[in-house]
Amino acid sequence: MPVPWRRGMPIPYPFYILVVCTIATLILFTQQPELATRVAASVTALSPLALINFGQVKQEFAPPNDLRPRRVAIVGAGASGSAAAFFLSRAAREAESRAGAPHGSLLDIVVYERADYIGGRTTVVYPHGNTSLRPVELGASIFVDANLNLVKAAKLFGLEIVDPEFGGTGVAIWDGTEFLFMTSAEKGRWSGWWDSLAVLRRYGALSPMRQRRAVGALLKKFAHLYDARWLANRGSVANVDEFAESAGLGKVLTSRTGEDWARNVVKANALWVDEIMEASTRVNYCADLNQIHALGAAVSHASGGASAISGGNFRLFEAMLKHSGAEVRLQTEVDAIEPLDRGFRVTSNHSHLSDDYDEIFFAAPWHTSPVSKTLSSHFTQPIPKQQYVRLHVTMLATNAPHADPLYFFRGPGEAVPGTILTTGSTARAHPGAARPEFQSISYHGETYDGSGEWIVKIFSKAELSNDLLADIFGDNPTWVYRKVWDSYPVLHPTASFPPMQPMQGFHYLASLEPWVSTMETQTLSAREAVARSVQRWWNLGLGECRDADQSWDMTCGK
Numbered sequence: 001m002p003v004p005w006r007r008g009m010p011i012p013y014p015f016y017i018l019v020v021c022t023i024a025t026l027i028l029f030t031q032q033p034e035l036a037t038r039v040a041a042s043v044t045a046l047s048p049l050a051l052i053n054f055g056q057v058k059q060e061f062a063p064p065n066d067l068r069p070r071r072v073a074i075v076g077a078g079a080s081g082s083a084a085a086f087f088l089s090r091a092a093r094e095a096e097s098r099a100g101a102p103h104g105s106l107l108d109i110v111v112y113e114r115a116d117y118i119g120g121r122t123t124v125v126y127p128h129g130n131t132s133l134r135p136v137e138l139g140a141s142i143f144v145d146a147n148l149n150l151v152k153a154a155k156l157f158g159l160e161i162v163d164p165e166f167g168g169t170g171v172a173i174w175d176g177t178e179f180l181f182m183t184s185a186e187k188g189r190w191s192g193w194w195d196s197l198a199v200l201r202r203y204g205a206l207s208p209m210r211q212r213r214a215v216g217a218l219l220k221k222f223a224h225l226y227d228a229r230w231l232a233n234r235g236s237v238a239n240v241d242e243f244a245e246s247a248g249l250g251k252v253l254t255s256r257t258g259e260d261w262a263r264n265v266v267k268a269n270a271l272w273v274d275e276i277m278e279a280s281t282r283v284n285y286c287a288d289l290n291q292i293h294a295l296g297a298a299v300s301h302a303s304g305g306a307s308a309i310s311g312g313n314f315r316l317f318e319a320m321l322k323h324s325g326a327e328v329r330l331q332t333e334v335d336a337i338e339p340l341d342r343g344f345r346v347t348s349n350h351s352h353l354s355d356d357y358d359e360i361f362f363a364a365p366w367h368t369s370p371v372s373k374t375l376s377s378h379f380t381q382p383i384p385k386q387q388y389v390r391l392h393v394t395m396l397a398t399n400a401p402h403a404d405p406l407y408f409f410r411g412p413g414e415a416v417p418g419t420i421l422t423t424g425s426t427a428r429a430h431p432g433a434a435r436p437e438f439q440s441i442s443y444h445g446e447t448y449d450g451s452g453e454w455i456v457k458i459f460s461k462a463e464l465s466n467d468l469l470a471d472i473f474g475d476n477p478t479w480v481y482r483k484v485w486d487s488y489p490v491l492h493p494t495a496s497f498p499p500m501q502p503m504q505g506f507h508y509l510a511s512l513e514p515w516v517s518t519m520e521t522q523t524l525s526a527r528e529a530v531a532r533s534v535q536r537w538w539n540l541g542l543g544e545c546r547d548a549d550q551s552w553d554m555t556c557g558k
């Protein structure tokens with residue numbers, strides 16, 4: 001007969017096993033929800049509970065309720081237009097499979113692009129125009145670990161993810177008069193330690209930690225947007241407000257300034273706010289910290305695992321379009337879109353021929369796109385005029401391995417790091433003090449190894465003359481390429497956003513840009529628009545995982 005356990009007796013072996021298993025299960029479920037779901041699914045599959053839908057691993061899906069073939073037009077082949085084609089085609093394949101309909105029978109996609117390339121604001125330039133040299137990003141240059149659509153797409157298409165090449169040549173913060181902070185310009189054995197010490201000495205330990213914690217908390221919320229179960233519960237959204245608030249990234253962040261957030265929520269000290277945090281918003285969104293909303297500021301600081309695609313980020317969008325099987329009409333500008341009794345008629349400059357479509361995915365900023373605005377009178381919700389930042393990007397090649405110390409009021413032999421960020425805080429505090437003439441300067445390695453010629457990218461709000469460039473580098477550049485972008489919205493604090501669907505069947509993908517403008521968030525905007533349509537057409541929901549690793553919206557699997 002078993003003897004009851006009493007204090008002082010050895011703890012029974014099965015009890016140890018029970019405790020260990022419970023702890024292991026708890027860790028598994030909190031750290032690896034997806035793994036836990038899979039384990040749970042396979043266990044229940046062997047039991048009488050097999051008919052239960054366990055989390056995201058659904059056994060039964062609603063079949064498509066309408067198998068009429070559809071035709072959509074996508075205007076713009078940048079991040080959002082390409083992602084719309086990608087998600088639409090994946091959803092169509094899923095619906096066809098559920099309905100037992102032939103492959104390609106449900107949807108026909110046409111993409112109009114006025115430029116002669118795919119990628120829009122994601123594009124590269126070749127030094128000296130020589131395509132045998134390594135290309136450099138002219139627009140969107142980095143994405144981060146948290147950008148799961150881009151990361152997963154890179155994996156799906158077998159594209160190589162690389163370091164975005166800021167070089168190991170140090171960072172300085174320039175206020176127009178002096179360098180306020182500087183790391184070592186060259187990486188040596190002890191430079192990492194010295195640099196950490198220098199950060200500690202100037203800024204203390206708390207501010208960097210607090211910033212990391214605050215940004216980490218926001219990234220956790222952002223991660224909901226990829227969580228199949230969370231999305232399946234939330235369903236598709238009708239407007240940006242709903243999208244942002246559902247994730248806890250709404251007005252609480254967009255209607256206050258980055259500066260207010262940095263001082264009162266992050267509780268970072270003044271030097272850290274004025275120098276480090278402001279330098280990030282100036283290089284990422286060309287905005288001082290007191291001019292940008294808190295979400296834009298936080299995104300500027302969420303640089304964990306910064307990456308790029310070897311050969312150019314645009315390759316992601318080329319691959320998405322190819323994968324979608326869409327018909328892509330390059331150098332074809334949409335002139336006009338008119339509503340029909342059912343659907344829309346699209347006219348392009350190419351041949352002035354028109355085509356009719358069921359729905360339109362408008363994947364470019366409305367007011368800067370040359371499409372006739374007569375459609376606006378049919379909008380049930382108007383698209384307010386959105387101001388975009390006019391950003392001058394100057395790419396150049398130079399034989400100078402770093403900027404000229406004399407331009408920065410330093411001695412001839414003194415080091416200047418390869419990345420120079422800026423702050424406007426000194427000029428704000430002392431009216432009349434010089435403002436930096438640029439937002440950032442960054443060295444991006446040699447044109448080719450051992451060439452002794454370096455590629456440099458400069459962001460500025462005004463054009464930089466040849467004389468100024470010669471001043472900054474102490475010599476004339478060997479090559480200069482200038483591009484002016486309407487780069488991203490001026491991210492002033494705001495509580496209202498453009499409509500995601502200004503009229504039934506017309507999806508406006510740039511509506512998310514005043515919330516935050518990145519390649520990744522534009523793929524999310526596309527996914528939301530696609531979710532609205534495919535729910536209506538084919539009963540397809542977000543986060544519906546087949547075999548636990550496949551869903552049209554890429555929310556399942558790694």
Ligand SMILES: Cc1cc2nc3c(=O)[nH]c(=O)nc-3n(C[C@H](O)[C@H](O)[C@H](O)COP(=O)(O)OP(=O)(O)OC[C@H]3O[C@@H](n4cnc5c(N)ncnc54)[C@H](O)[C@@H]3O)c2cc1C
Pocket residue numbers: 075076077078079080081082112113114115119120121122138139140141142143332333334335363364365368369370371391393485486487488509510517518519520522
């Ligand atoms: C210099 C710069 C740096 C940036 N840095 C980053 C970064 O590091 N990381 C990041 O994630 N984001 C960055 N961004 C922001 C990012 O580029 C954008 O958020 C994103 O690329 C926008 O994608 P989109 O498809 O919505 O628009 P776009 O890329 O602008 O695409 C719209 C397309 O529509 C086409 N088009 C417009 N009108 C018509 C018409 N009537 N007919 C046919 N075609 C039309 C245009 O030619 C264009 O190709 C940067 C942007 C710039 C400019």
